[in-house]
Amino acid sequence: MRSDVFEIPVVRLHGAIMAGGGALRPMLSLASAAGVLERAFADKEAPAVALSINSPGGSAVQSRLIFRRIRDLAEEKKKKVIVFIEDVAASGGYMIAVAGDEIIADPSSIVDSIGVVSASFGFTDLIKKIGVERRVYTAGKNKVTLDPFQPEKPADIEHLKTLQAEVHETFIELVKSRRDAKLANDPDLFTGLFWSGKTALSLGLVDALGDMRSHLKAQYGPKTRLRLISPPRGFLSRRLPGIGSQFAAEAASGVIDAAEERALWSRFGL
Numbered sequence: 001m002r003s004d005v006f007e008i009p010v011v012r013l014h015g016a017i018m019a020g021g022g023a024l025r026p027m028l029s030l031a032s033a034a035g036v037l038e039r040a041f042a043d044k045e046a047p048a049v050a051l052s053i054n055s056p057g058g059s060a061v062q063s064r065l066i067f068r069r070i071r072d073l074a075e076e077k078k079k080k081v082i083v084f085i086e087d088v089a090a091s092g093g094y095m096i097a098v099a100g101d102e103i104i105a106d107p108s109s110i111v112d113s114i115g116v117v118s119a120s121f122g123f124t125d126l127i128k129k130i131g132v133e134r135r136v137y138t139a140g141k142n143k144v145t146l147d148p149f150q151p152e153k154p155a156d157i158e159h160l161k162t163l164q165a166e167v168h169e170t171f172i173e174l175v176k177s178r179r180d181a182k183l184a185n186d187p188d189l190f191t192g193l194f195w196s197g198k199t200a201l202s203l204g205l206v207d208a209l210g211d212m213r214s215h216l217k218a219q220y221g222p223k224t225r226l227r228l229i230s231p232p233r234g235f236l237s238r239r240l241p242g243i244g245s246q247f248a249a250e251a252a253s254g255v256i257d258a259a260e261e262r263a264l265w266s267r268f269g270l
Contacts, residue, residue: 017058057091115192
């Protein structure tokens, strides 16, 4: 019977994936995740690092940067990475998840959505109706590509689709580099569809169904302890004077961030 008592560092990677954010509404990005990841992998005694992922996706760049940082640390520190999906690991959230040597999901988790999406609005009829004249002056004929106040141009749409195809291919190559031998031969795998954890298991997108505590105790022994690695406290809990202008600025930008984040979550019924 195993006599070792292991303590496994746990990092929560939760939220929409976007660059920026602030103390009032932090986003999941390399900047927000790097510190806690470094601390988790610095534990010399731990045989593994556990990652709890709950994200509807977001920035493809930030997702890949977080993925790369996890893999670099795992190889440098020689640690196994075990990923546990909570409600959802979709799009960029799944891109981060494939950094795991094992991926464990709940049967009802939402998994995958390997695709690329861009969305905006068009206001050309509205500004005509309310009598607003749009004036734009540029140096460079393509500086107003996909301007929402001008009619769509086929060439602009084609250019956007080319960019999306390139990002999509990068996403597919990354997933295959980590899980190719495990993936089922399903034509819908990389179309942007998403599945329950139970179906994801049959497709090879995850390795098992379960929860973090039970899985880690079964793997490393019943006395295994989990230690949550938390980020530093926000500036509001450390310093109150002189935050008025920063508070106002973050509150204003936070409205837009919140709308974008809400749209990402609502796509999966959450």
